[in-house]
Amino acid sequence: MINIKSKREIEILRKTCSLASQTLSFLEQKLRVGMSTEELNSLAHAYITEAGAYPSPLNYHGFPKSICTSKNEVICHGIPDKDTILKDGDILNIDVTTYLNKFHGDTNRTYFIGNVAPEVKKFVKVTYECLHHGLAQIKPGAFTGDIGAAIEEMALDNGYSVVHEYCGHGIGREFHEEPQILHYGKRGTGDELVPGMVFTVEPMINMGKRYCRVLKDDWTVVTRDKSLSAQFEHTILVTDDGLEILTAWEQEPDFS
Ligand code: MF3
Ligand code: CO
Ligand code: CO
Numbered sequence: 001m002i003n004i005k006s007k008r009e010i011e012i013l014r015k016t017c018s019l020a021s022q023t024l025s026f027l028e029q030k031l032r033v034g035m036s037t038e039e040l041n042s043l044a045h046a047y048i049t050e051a052g053a054y055p056s057p058l059n060y061h062g063f064p065k066s067i068c069t070s071k072n073e074v075i076c077h078g079i080p081d082k083d084t085i086l087k088d089g090d091i092l093n094i095d096v097t098t099y100l101n102k103f104h105g106d107t108n109r110t111y112f113i114g115n116v117a118p119e120v121k122k123f124v125k126v127t128y129e130c131l132h133h134g135l136a137q138i139k140p141g142a143f144t145g146d147i148g149a150a151i152e153e154m155a156l157d158n159g160y161s162v163v164h165e166y167c168g169h170g171i172g173r174e175f176h177e178e179p180q181i182l183h184y185g186k187r188g189t190g191d192e193l194v195p196g197m198v199f200t201v202e203p204m205i206n207m208g209k210r211y212c213r214v215l216k217d218d219w220t221v222v223t224r225d226k227s228l229s230a231q232f233e234h235t236i237l238v239t240d241d242g243l244e245i246l247t248a249w250e251q252e253p254d255f256s
Helices: 007-030 037-050 118-135 144-157
Strands: 068-071 074-076 091-100 103-112 168-170 177-181 198-201 204-206 212-214 221-223 229-231 234-238 243-245
Touching: 007 037, 007 091, 007 103, 007 234, 037 068, 037 091, 074 091, 074 204, 074 229, 091 229, 103 118, 103 229, 103 234, 118 144, 118 198, 118 204, 118 229, 118 234, 144 177, 177 198
Parallel strands: none
Antiparallel strands: 068 074, 068 091, 074 221, 091 103, 168 177, 168 198, 198 234, 204 229, 212 221, 234 243
């Protein structure tokens, strides 16, 4: 069942989603070569709880930390750790989900650490464009499959691949609700979009092949071929004539 959010629920979703975005901006300012992902986790935990919210990942199906930090060949669900140190040339995805007034808001971005190689910059930029190409499909009467098809087309045209095993999701009172938003597939398939639906779009794009593997910690998802993986995520509301990005960032990324 896909639930349609009421005006009152949408008001709360705007607040929790905006807190998730602000948390990302705050963490972005703290990024430094030599810091650990555990430090980012502590900063995020303090920021979110001081705002009167709860970090949704913490204890979610046993996840041990407050944010996900996924570096280089880690696709998603990387666990912050004191021994994972940011190095010059790395790429790092930070995924923040906040629970405020009983509603979740979910957003993530991939950041450059120090000086990143030009071909890696291009890869991360295309991943961002994949998200926006997917979002551009959203309006009442379109299908979830239109989003996936647009994303897949852009990724493959650039010689990259789309991870199939993890997808976007409805969000609200639950962290993960229906519908599923695949980041690949065929136009006109899946669920028809209706005003009041709230879901995430969060394509995971690999520089090499699409295949993944979960590490022995049962969380960390990595590329099988050890190629780099990048991701961007927004939570959106389907409106009468298109969409509203509920997790809009204060500043768009600069890929230069
Ligand atoms: N925030 C992730 C998503 O975009 C989910 C993380 S689940 C966790 O759906 F348990 F790893 F935190
Ligand atoms: Co999500
Ligand atoms: Co997320």
